[in-house]
Amino acid sequence: GDGGDPASTGDSLNLTADCLHYDPTAGVTTDTIKLGTSLPLTGALAIPGTFHFGLEAYLATVNAEGGVNGRKIELTVLDDGYDPAKTATNVNELVNRDKVFGIVGILGTATALAVQQDLQDNCVPNLFIQTGAPVVADPAQTWSQIQFPTYSLEAQALAQRAINAGVKSVSIISQNDAFGKAYVDALVSPLKDAGVTVGTQVTYDPGAPSVETQITQLAADGADAVFIAALGTKCPQILNGIKSSRWNPLLLSVNFCTSRGLLGLLEDGAGDDMIGTTWYKSPTDPQFAQDGALAAYREALAKYSPAADPDEDFVLDGWLVGQLLVDVLKSAETLDRASVMRAAHEANLHVDTMLDGVRFAAAGTTEPIGQVQLRRYDSASKTFLFIDPKSGDDLPAGKTSLIIRGTNPSADVREPSASGAPRPSDGKP
Amino acid sequence: MLALQLLVDGVGKGAIYAALALAIVVAHRSTGLINFAQGEFATLSAMLTVALTGLGLGVWPALAVAAAASFAAGALIQVVIVRPAMRRDLVPVVIMIGLYVCANAIGQLTFGQNPRPLEGLFPAGGLVFGGIRVQWSLIGVILLQAVVITALTLFFVRTKIGLGFRAVATAPEASRVAGIPVERMHMIGWGIAAALGAVAGVSLTNLGVYVESHMMTTVLVYSLAAVTIGGFDSALGAIVGGAIMGVVESLVTGLVPGVSGDVGILVSLTIIVLILLSRPQGLFGRERVARV
Amino acid sequence: MAGLNLLTGFTGQVSVGHSAFFGIGAYVTGVLIVHAGVPMTAAIIAGTLSGGIAGALFGIPSLRIKGTHLAIVTLVLAASLPAVLSTFSEITGGTEGLRVPRITPPRGSFLAADQTRYYVVLGALLLVVLGVFMLDRSRTGRALRALGDNEIAAVTYGVRPMRLRIGVFAASSTITALAGALFAVTSGFISSTTSYMTIVGSIVFLTALVIGGRALLAGPLAGAAIAELLPAQISRYSPEWANFAYGAILIALLLLAPGGISSLRFRRRRSHPAPHVLPAPLQQEETPHDTDDTRDQAQPTTRIG
Amino acid sequence: MLRVERLSLAFRGVQALRDVTFEVAAGGVTALIGPNGAGKTTMFNCISRILTPDSGALSLDGIDLIGVRASRLPELGVARTFQHAALFPSLDVRGNVRIGADVARHASRPALPVDETLELLRLSADASRSTEGLPLGTKKRVELARALASGPHLLLLDEPAGGLTHEEVGEMRDTLLAVKERLGLTILLVEHHVQMVMSMSSHVVVMSSGEVIADGAPSDVRSDPRVISAYLGS
Amino acid sequence: MPLVPLLDVDNLHARYGQARVLHGVSLTVSPGEVVVLLGANGAGKTTLLRAITGHVERTGSIKFAGTDITRASPAAIVSLGLVQVPEGRGTFADLTVQENLRLGAYTRRVTAAALALEISEIVERFPILGERAGQRAGLLSGGEQQMLAIGRALLARPRLLVLDEPSLGLAPTVTRAVFDTLRELHDEQGLSLLVVEQNADLSLGIADRAYVLEAGEIQVDGPAAAIRDDAGLRRAYLGY
Numbered sequence A: 001g002d003g004g005d006p007a008s009t010g011d012s013l014n015l016t017a018d019c020l021h022y023d024p025t026a027g028v029t030t031d032t033i034k035l036g037t038s039l040p041l042t043g044a045l046a047i048p049g050t051f052h053f054g055l056e057a058y059l060a061t062v063n064a065e066g067g068v069n070g071r072k073i074e075l076t077v078l079d080d081g082y083d084p085a086k087t088a089t090n091v092n093e094l095v096n097r098d099k100v101f102g103i104v105g106i107l108g109t110a111t112a113l114a115v116q117q118d119l120q121d122n123c124v125p126n127l128f129i130q131t132g133a134p135v136v137a138d139p140a141q142t143w144s145q146i147q148f149p150t151y152s153l154e155a156q157a158l159a160q161r162a163i164n165a166g167v168k169s170v171s172i173i174s175q176n177d178a179f180g181k182a183y184v185d186a187l188v189s190p191l192k193d194a195g196v197t198v199g200t201q202v203t204y205d206p207g208a209p210s211v212e213t214q215i216t217q218l219a220a221d222g223a224d225a226v227f228i229a230a231l232g233t234k235c236p237q238i239l240n241g242i243k244s245s246r247w248n249p250l251l252l253s254v255n256f257c258t259s260r261g262l263l264g265l266l267e268d269g270a271g272d273d274m275i276g277t278t279w280y281k282s283p284t285d286p287q288f289a290q291d292g293a294l295a296a297y298r299e300a301l302a303k304y305s306p307a308a309d310p311d312e313d314f315v316l317d318g319w320l321v322g323q324l325l326v327d328v329l330k331s332a333e334t335l336d337r338a339s340v341m342r343a344a345h346e347a348n349l350h351v352d353t354m355l356d357g358v359r360f361a362a363a364g365t366t367e368p369i370g371q372v373q374l375r376r377y378d379s380a381s382k383t384f385l386f387i388d389p390k391s392g393d394d395l396p397a398g399k400t401s402l403i404i405r406g407t408n409p410s411a412d413v414r415e416p417s418a419s420g421a422p423r424p425s426d427g428k429p
Numbered sequence B: 001m002l003a004l005q006l007l008v009d010g011v012g013k014g015a016i017y018a019a020l021a022l023a024i025v026v027a028h029r030s031t032g033l034i035n036f037a038q039g040e041f042a043t044l045s046a047m048l049t050v051a052l053t054g055l056g057l058g059v060w061p062a063l064a065v066a067a068a069a070s071f072a073a074g075a076l077i078q079v080v081i082v083r084p085a086m087r088r089d090l091v092p093v094v095i096m097i098g099l100y101v102c103a104n105a106i107g108q109l110t111f112g113q114n115p116r117p118l119e120g121l122f123p124a125g126g127l128v129f130g131g132i133r134v135q136w137s138l139i140g141v142i143l144l145q146a147v148v149i150t151a152l153t154l155f156f157v158r159t160k161i162g163l164g165f166r167a168v169a170t171a172p173e174a175s176r177v178a179g180i181p182v183e184r185m186h187m188i189g190w191g192i193a194a195a196l197g198a199v200a201g202v203s204l205t206n207l208g209v210y211v212e213s214h215m216m217t218t219v220l221v222y223s224l225a226a227v228t229i230g231g232f233d234s235a236l237g238a239i240v241g242g243a244i245m246g247v248v249e250s251l252v253t254g255l256v257p258g259v260s261g262d263v264g265i266l267v268s269l270t271i272i273v274l275i276l277l278s279r280p281q282g283l284f285g286r287e288r289v290a291r292v
Numbered sequence C: 001m002a003g004l005n006l007l008t009g010f011t012g013q014v015s016v017g018h019s020a021f022f023g024i025g026a027y028v029t030g031v032l033i034v035h036a037g038v039p040m041t042a043a044i045i046a047g048t049l050s051g052g053i054a055g056a057l058f059g060i061p062s063l064r065i066k067g068t069h070l071a072i073v074t075l076v077l078a079a080s081l082p083a084v085l086s087t088f089s090e091i092t093g094g095t096e097g098l099r100v101p102r103i104t105p106p107r108g109s110f111l112a113a114d115q116t117r118y119y120v121v122l123g124a125l126l127l128v129v130l131g132v133f134m135l136d137r138s139r140t141g142r143a144l145r146a147l148g149d150n151e152i153a154a155v156t157y158g159v160r161p162m163r164l165r166i167g168v169f170a171a172s173s174t175i176t177a178l179a180g181a182l183f184a185v186t187s188g189f190i191s192s193t194t195s196y197m198t199i200v201g202s203i204v205f206l207t208a209l210v211i212g213g214r215a216l217l218a219g220p221l222a223g224a225a226i227a228e229l230l231p232a233q234i235s236r237y238s239p240e241w242a243n244f245a246y247g248a249i250l251i252a253l254l255l256l257a258p259g260g261i262s263s264l265r266f267r268r269r270r271s272h273p274a275p276h277v278l279p280a281p282l283q284q285e286e287t288p289h290d291t292d293d294t295r296d297q298a299q300p301t302t303r304i305g
Numbered sequence D: 001m002l003r004v005e006r007l008s009l010a011f012r013g014v015q016a017l018r019d020v021t022f023e024v025a026a027g028g029v030t031a032l033i034g035p036n037g038a039g040k041t042t043m044f045n046c047i048s049r050i051l052t053p054d055s056g057a058l059s060l061d062g063i064d065l066i067g068v069r070a071s072r073l074p075e076l077g078v079a080r081t082f083q084h085a086a087l088f089p090s091l092d093v094r095g096n097v098r099i100g101a102d103v104a105r106h107a108s109r110p111a112l113p114v115d116e117t118l119e120l121l122r123l124s125a126d127a128s129r130s131t132e133g134l135p136l137g138t139k140k141r142v143e144l145a146r147a148l149a150s151g152p153h154l155l156l157l158d159e160p161a162g163g164l165t166h167e168e169v170g171e172m173r174d175t176l177l178a179v180k181e182r183l184g185l186t187i188l189l190v191e192h193h194v195q196m197v198m199s200m201s202s203h204v205v206v207m208s209s210g211e212v213i214a215d216g217a218p219s220d221v222r223s224d225p226r227v228i229s230a231y232l233g234s
Numbered sequence E: 001m002p003l004v005p006l007l008d009v010d011n012l013h014a015r016y017g018q019a020r021v022l023h024g025v026s027l028t029v030s031p032g033e034v035v036v037l038l039g040a041n042g043a044g045k046t047t048l049l050r051a052i053t054g055h056v057e058r059t060g061s062i063k064f065a066g067t068d069i070t071r072a073s074p075a076a077i078v079s080l081g082l083v084q085v086p087e088g089r090g091t092f093a094d095l096t097v098q099e100n101l102r103l104g105a106y107t108r109r110v111t112a113a114a115l116a117l118e119i120s121e122i123v124e125r126f127p128i129l130g131e132r133a134g135q136r137a138g139l140l141s142g143g144e145q146q147m148l149a150i151g152r153a154l155l156a157r158p159r160l161l162v163l164d165e166p167s168l169g170l171a172p173t174v175t176r177a178v179f180d181t182l183r184e185l186h187d188e189q190g191l192s193l194l195v196v197e198q199n200a201d202l203s204l205g206i207a208d209r210a211y212v213l214e215a216g217e218i219q220v221d222g223p224a225a226a227i228r229d230d231a232g233l234r235r236a237y238l239g240y
């Protein structure tokens, strides 16, 4: 069949105009909606890949309660081992063989890029891509949508913290790929604008066994702060290395370094006071120990994905994506691809696993989540404490102080409207 | 000063490459095969060591037990899987790729995805002289490797069985004629290599690497390169090859402006091509005999 | 589709680095189209040729470095490609990758886009297979095998190792680069993390070659199909076990049919133990990839009587 | 036809050739004999340019061979066999012989057609067999066939009769002599089968420890006391 | 002929994959006996020796010194004292001459000193091996390698030595020396021999008995002297 979508109703967005092929209701039957995803279940990025456990658990919960408008959601999960060619094969199979309605939660930048255009051409929804790389958030790609706050936002938030802390120089260690580069690009100019020297910049190969040479180079420079854009065990290696080099910079790290599993690998005292960001309720954060949303999450996970580690941030993220997805599907006018995609573009959602004040607000932007919270790692208690972006002081438990995209970050810090009293997560603003 | 510290870092890197390289050399010396799965075997051994320390064993005894278990597993795999495939040239290579994939999968299945640290074999901390830091663990690992090479060299060069291993690796047919039990030697050779893999895996954890299923993926490539530089049959060559790569890589990436750490592999490629062009058999390797 | 391998069989030397040439073919093609606006056909040709030239250049050290040593050098070469790509990420896109326009059907064609791609790739494959097949039966093919068996004796019978080695390296990398170029314009996206550009790619190529059995044309194709499709199928049902099963099946296949799949059907006299063509993963509708190859002399891993 | 002048070659510690001088006359059979390790095979390796002598001169029909690459020798009409049959196991028997024929075609010299060569050496039945696992005697014949198929002027034979029975030795000798006539060959023969040497060669050069110790007609050489003590025994 | 043979081969079949080469060969070697095996090119002589020493797929029965070795591994067979000198160069090309010789005694327990003494005895017989002691075996001349192979086999202290074309590549003087050595060992130490040798005059000269193999089957079996002296047999099977 070919494009026979009812022209978009008064919306500026004409989704189906350029479809090479448009099958509006593929994968939808009277009682099911088929969705698919491709992510690394094996290989070096298998931990982020555990994302799917949370997603599956949420969908199972919803299905048990009757599904979305009476339809159960079936999710097919394929392993791509973070190989873009494999992602392409998987997605091709999902769309052409399994006839899924849409793709949800492709994980990673290169993997997403490998399938983005194809899904665009065939007008298949490509929702909640698990990346924050600005390059994926391309306005021309109307059939896809990223989910993470962009890496630039995260980098700018950390840059802001460095500036507010009064550092004179910042060194950078980053992974030698798009992921690392996205952060570095976003970091450098705000720092320079604020008169902070950007010192030694080093990169490492994710496969290399050690990063000692890089640490030695950074330590020789001895900057006041260091920005760490790393993944996996490179994070503790870097932090341990910095500690034993007897250099004592302000540590600024990307969100991916701050999972509890990785921090558990640190040597005593390493990583102390490291600043990171977050935007959802980390399952290991003691201030959310009694949180109702997390309790529901843990309960469902134990029931539907017992193999998963409930303390893993990526698993919670999967759950969170499940919440967003169901909301989007429910808010779609009809269950056809264009309507769902349109609903995703119009979404303005807050779900209970997000921090207060964080919203998935897609209207008019390709970067739906625009808020992050800074936090500090306390190595003695092995926990994170939310901090005030300006002063760097710890915030009282339950309180957030978000950094919001789009405005000069140094000025634009606002107290969230509510704390402790989550707003209902509804589909319409 | 910076250069000296980078040198020490390079030696550390080299020790990582050398650890696995030693196991590769032993397997080659006794069976004539390059075992592509050696790295994954070492990973499994390291995982086993972690599991054993989890049971309350000290790290040294755990290593000893893991090495013994690895010996048995290596020998068993040789008998059951590798031996039947030895006859045709490329088949063993792919068999070993199969082993690689399986071993990696077993690691993921049994150990899970979460990296884990292993308690050090050597005291924490290190020496500082003139501002240069040297970790005790690096010194310890290098001493451990020195012991291993000495033992291996004595074994291969001085003992009758060692001579038998060399014979079997280079000329299995002639070995049979001379009454050397070729199959058993291959089996033992793989066992020893696997046991050394356990030592390699645990050495790595002492050099800052965490135990996880892909800990050896890249190390294997570097170790193979180290073995190539040193010569496939020389334990000393493995160490020297590893050290050359580690040190040159560290100095080049640390001191040459514009060359950053992520292109270490290119530096290694250049080194090995240059070395092999002048000595095609590797620094400590012997050329194969060919005459008509 | 498939790429091909000349060398393994002919000259017996294993190159585990052909993903590098695959990558060169793919990137030269992709970069020319994207950044220089070169027409697709010209870009494919340029990509293919540059792979060949790179192969020839790399063939020069191979004159001196042989056997397992060369195999490992090619392995390290393969491992270096991603680093090179990310070093020049301005034009290559690095891990972010490069989106390449894909082959589209000519105006008025009755074929759908993916069918067009499929037939283009299939056509190229057939040409290459034919070429390799003819080479194998030619004087050059004989010379290559002789060189692989016994260099000294071959030289005595007029075989010129230098020319042949470089030539064969160039030819095999040209074919591999062609596969890369076609991959770029059929898959539409290339990135330094794409497995065919990494060592994994080299391994897949080699595996396809061996499981298929080198001796027969059909073998490598079947091998490619199995190496590629089997894991995908298992992965669907049990992703965690897929890799294990893949490795185990690989081992089992080789133990049961050491001559490759093709040997299960045909019992060939041992007169042609060596081979040639090589395969590549056969993937879903369109995509091509691959190849590998190898060559040269004597026991790649050693063994001398 | 072939002149060897004061050729010397030392390997580490072993003087394999020392001032070796002799000539091979066109159209004849010259035998090169001597004790084990005398340097006969080494001499062959120098002529076929696998080895380069340390000093001395080598010329073929006036062409200086020292400057010629090994792979060009077949074009000049030099073919050889190897003491330990050096066949190509990845080719069948016919393929091995065709390698020789490829050279002949290239040099556009008259040569025996492949099939005829196979026939002549009783290899037709084994033509499509792998050379691996051939009996020793058969390997020797394949070696010879490969060399003959290349249409040589000068044929260097390194122990062609090794491992053959009496009958087979005689047969090989007859074959060689017949082909020699037909193609106008010159033969340089290394062989320990004294009977074969004496019965087919026109000229014998005897080497020992890298040096020529006798050079002359078979009957003279045979009775030379130095040859008897170094090689033939009583 | 004593009642209990040292080697007793009965109805032996051997094949390489699909190719059957031996079709029910029976043969014996008594203690202290020298037996020669003759036959044309391709008759299966090498195959027979390799089958006896465990290097080829085989069925039937092979007993050595009372032990059934039909299924024994080559290594086990060597340690029983049944040692082979293979056809062609069976040396360890990459190891030195000295190491090759040491490997000859691999299956025996001897002290280093005793082994050194034995090696020096071998070197006395083949002085060139002494001169080339440190050279790698693959670089030796053809004849030198053959001497090395024989020397190495002797160091295994065999009870039955099986030789496949021992004179291959040897100069006439050396061939004679080898046969003299064999006879000497036979006479002094009661070494038994099973020899495949194309030089029929020479081999029949030292042999007690001979077998003629043709197309994988034994055609003639008898005292060596009888075969040598029977012109008809000679012409039919030996070609002269």
Ligand SMILES: Nc1ncnc2c1ncn2[C@@H]1O[C@H](COP(=O)(O)OP(=O)(O)OP(=O)(O)O)[C@@H](O)[C@H]1O
Binding pocket: B291, D011, D012, D014, D015, D016, D034, D035, D036, D037, D038, D039, D040, D041, D042, D043, D083, E132, E135, E139, E140, E141, E142, E143, E144, E169, E171
């Ligand atoms: N590449 C080499 N390195 C060292 N020594 C060598 C080499 N090649 C030959 N030799 C030595 O040179 C001498 C001559 O060897 P060559 O093979 O020419 O002898 P030959 O006359 O052919 O003997 P045979 O009749 O036994 O074949 C031998 O002593 C041998 O050990």
Ligand SMILES: Nc1ncnc2c1ncn2[C@@H]1O[C@H](COP(=O)(O)OP(=O)(O)OP(=O)(O)O)[C@@H](O)[C@H]1O
Binding pocket: D132, D133, D134, D135, D136, D137, D138, D163, E016, E019, E021, E039, E040, E041, E042, E043, E044, E045, E046, E047, E048
């Ligand atoms: N490895 C092998 N594979 C296949 N066939 C083989 C193999 N070895 C020997 N044969 C075959 O077995 C038969 C007997 O060969 P064998 O080598 O035993 O003969 P032989 O009597 O020793 O001959 P020669 O005197 O020439 O050495 C021959 O037809 C040969 O082709």
Ligand SMILES: CC(C)C[C@H](N)C(=O)O
Binding pocket: A045, A048, A107, A108, A109, A110, A130, A131, A132, A133, A178, A179, A231, A256
């Ligand atoms: C950890 C992953 C979710 C990030 C990924 N490497 C990316 O490219 O965005």
Ligand SMILES: [Mg+2]
Binding pocket: D040, D041, D042, D083, E141, E142, E143
């Ligand atoms: Mg010789």
Ligand SMILES: [Mg+2]
Binding pocket: D135, D136, E045, E046, E047, E087
């Ligand atoms: Mg024989």
